[in-house]
Structures are given as structure tokens and as C-alpha cells.
Amino acid sequence: MNSNLKYYWIGAGIAGFIAGVLVAPDKGTINRLQLQKKLNKMANKALNSIENMQQQLEAGN
Numbered sequence: 001m002n003s004n005l006k007y008y009w010i011g012a013g014i015a016g017f018i019a020g021v022l023v024a025p026d027k028g029t030i031n032r033l034q035l036q037k038k039l040n041k042m043a044n045k046a047l048n049s050i051e052n053m054q055q056q057l058e059a060g061n
Contacts, residue, residue: 021035
């Protein structure tokens, strides 16, 4: 898959997620806490992926 297309889909997913949060029926404080939890999970997954790739690269050398 083209790397530009990947970034497009990632950006579209983030934009959709943010739009969903903005129109959500919950209170702002609840939405912010939920958003914080989800973003932390996404960040942890990204860091784990980076660490795994780094380990694979080091093992290949």
C-alpha cells in the first residue's frame, strides 16, 4: 500500500474520531477523560510497534 495512502486513512480516522467526540452527548469532562484514555492507548500501541520494529531491525543486523 502506498505510504501516502496510509497517512490519508490515518488522518481520516483521527478526523472522524475527533468529530465524533465533538458531537457526543456526554458532558465535556467525561468526553475529555475518554479521549485522554483512548489517546494514551493509541500512543502506547504506537510506541510498542516502534519498539518491536527496532528490535526486529537490531536482530537482523
